Amino acid sequence: MDNNKLSTKPHYQILDGLRGVAAIIVVFFHLTEPLASSRLTNVVNHGYLAVDFFFLLSGFVIGYAYNDRWDKLTISGFLRRRFERLQPLVVLGMTLGAIGFYFTDSTIWPLIHTVPLWKLLVVMIIGWTILPVPLSMDIRGWQEMHPLNSVGWSLFFEYIANILYALGIRKLSDKALACFVAMAGAVLLHLAVTSTNGDVTGGWTLNAEHMRVGITRTIFPFFAGLLLSRVSRPTRVKNAFLWCSLLVAAVLVMPRIGGAEHLWMNGLYESFCIIIVFPLIVYIGASGVVHSQVEVKICRLLGDISYPLYMTHYVLVYFYVAWVSNHKGISLWQAWPYALLTFSAAIVLAYISLKLYDEPVRAWLREKIK
Template identity: 75%
Template sequence: MNNDSLSAKPHYPILDGLRGVAAIIVVTFHLTEPLGTGHLDILVNHGYLAVDFFFLLSGFVIGYAYDDRWHNMTIGTFFKRRIERLQPMVVLGMVLGAIGFYFTDSTIWPLIHTIPLWKMLLVLLIGCTILPVPLALDIRGWQEMHPLNSVGWSLFFEYIANILYAIGIRKLSKTALGLLVLIAAVALAHLAITSPAGDVSGGWTLNAEQVRVGITRTMYPFFAGLLLSRTAKPTHIKHAFLGCSFLIASVLYMPRIGGTDHVWMNGVYESVCIIIVFPLIVYLGASGVIHTQAERRICKFLGDISYPLYLVHYPLVYFYVAWISNHQGVTLVQAWPSALLILLGGITLAYASLKWYDEPVRKWLRTKLG
């Protein structure tokens, strides 16, 4: 997920706002996830689909921002700008995860107290590059690419999509890109419908099966977003922010479909959401009209905190998950005050990170990298 924009072009403030809405829903998903017993009964059941929405938004914004600039921009310049935008918060998220690591020792992560400091610091160093760590360096025990900040996996695939775009896919005609997107859509639907759990959840482990999930989840939405940026002609739609926010929340908060007997039905639902509904939401958001200064400020605030919130919330969630695992039987009624504190604390930390770290570091990197 990212927030590239060009001052010379019209901006899409509603898309910024929707990115923030989706980021907040991701946090609520991660806060309700440990209270469920599995995929079927998580309160925010489809919250993980926000990642697929982020990929689609990223593809749209990358196409809009860069497609017409390659006549005077090199691949190196493109990568410098992406690193400037993405990497500072990646580093901060990993550092926060490292700071809290030894304080989240719990029954769910019995490995933590056995991990030597040098090994944790090595994982931190690798994590700051966003490269995935091998399973031999799984210091938490969840088989994650980024054990210090779980959400790093999606940034790894975001970079892969950016690389594919820059080295070749940007040159494809609309027809060729459309064919690629169609193939990617079929692969995504096949994954969702045939997976054992009947969903697209996954992509955060460095093994063949999970890397396939990550690539499949990235290819369709990112390049569908790119295609949308090239083909869509936004109109003027009233109340788009409110309507699109309701739509994205409805999709992500939708309960599980099909139960244990018909898991494929949930796969069909997720395929329709990612392949059809998400592009529709982005199109409507791009077509939307801001009516009031208050709405503009809300969209700006949500857009500003979206990426920092995504990167800093999970180091806080680790404490919450540890607390729940150490107090078996915690209910939603008992957990919601702590969950609300994590949510509000995450938003506050995200805004502080933006103003005191991310923006100054990006400004410094622009002067250094040129």
């Protein structure tokens, strides 16, 4: 049976909304990050954990959507559906990043104006595939696997998780999957507590250390979400969207734990959030019911713009980071008008990308890729 003709299950509206809440906080994290003196002082200190939350949400939603469809669905059909959903905005983000590359003039990127056009185009085309750019092709100087759109690294690992799910992990029994997730959780805990930075950050550079971090950050939350979709029995929770949104915000904005003297404490906090708090939030969100048309519209809008916002906002953040770097010592209070302008532009860009590009392209792909 053609995978495009599978019936569509109803969305978890609250989970859609929570994805949008987390995406917005990611933008704020990236806007406050260049103003912080160190990783210990960022105002939105744990904003990077939104990526781990996205992985868990993704595993849960994919499990909900596909676990009972494999009698009618092929591996290639599943991967085509994921390609259709993910890839258009990957291409757009890399393209916009390439267009803006030479305009982000700053001393922190001395390589930019020495990069020949052919090299920029090669990096962009590699970026379109979401495959990592080798370090020898780093044109920005940050040692990122996607120097034209920094956030692309998480999509690389998202694809890996999807492929692993399709190729075999979906076939594990609930008990076997629970054992697999428990082992992945132990590996994540060890990484976070023993990290030289006292956190789980990493995954964006094509080297052994970052690949280990990226795989570890992906495997537990994605497959914990898959397990949760199988075994959870949601109950009705009042005001679930409000409470879950507050929980997500509290986790991501939480100041650094333990300081520079006790880095392991922050690692323990992050492990607790990823292993315990995030699954709890998803469970409560899946158990909640929207109570008004206003709440429905808010969740739908947040869900619709979440992925476009995540995939396009860093194109604007590059300009903002360049401006901050050219105004050494600027404070958050001095920078907030520029930060607010960048945030507002990111929301507008995400909505335009959704309506004028992502939705039409996905509709076209549904017709062409069968």
